[in-house]
Amino acid sequence: MNVAKKRVDRSIFSNPNVVELAQDLLGKVICTNIDGIYCEAKITETEAYSGKNDKACHAYGGKFTKRTATMYEAGGTAYIYLCYGIHHLFNIVTNVKGKADAVLIRSVEPLVGIDKMLERRNMKSDIPKTFAGPGKISQALGIDKSFNGVDLVNSQLIYLADKEIDKGEVIKTTRIGIDYAEEDAFLPWRFYISGNKYVSKYI
């Protein structure tokens, strides 16, 4: 049965160390109330992006555009953008307002509403990789660009909860799909729960 859960509060998202926070978010639960259906999914894989020094980050070097503006919002804001014309990528903005850090959610383990998540993915069953990959998890949870800028701390439609699950060992490795970032492509800023089945790539 479901372990008692509580909504996480603002303070966790305002951590100025996004690399540490990306690891803390593993095991937290994304709750959505979209299309009138309630779903829950545990975060199993994340990546950290830092506006200040990280060439992989959209807001690198203080870059401020219409798109990146969301990244400068307070920790706990949703940053969602369309990637490759097809995929909505879901990030959680971190740090305080004015500092452009974010955590990309790359994979989740479905907990509640699995049938609805499969339907959104146009799949009949949960085969390996069904919920592994940032484009897939947004599709599964019903997240699209209309949620860009939403405050995850207060929203009824999408928020995070803490089920106090022991997440076990965290694997640290390099981020995916950021070859353009030169030396920063080698930073070990991707994290996943060791041994978990819902991860897009091992090592």
Place this chain on the structure above:
DNA sequence: TAGGTGATCTTG
């Protein structure tokens, strides 16, 4: 392994 897909940003 290659191509789809379109918003976003930069360049001319």
Place this chain on the structure above:
DNA sequence: AAGATCACCTAT
């Protein structure tokens, strides 16, 4: 105004 780029996914 046009062209390049892109934190990916699916099917050959």
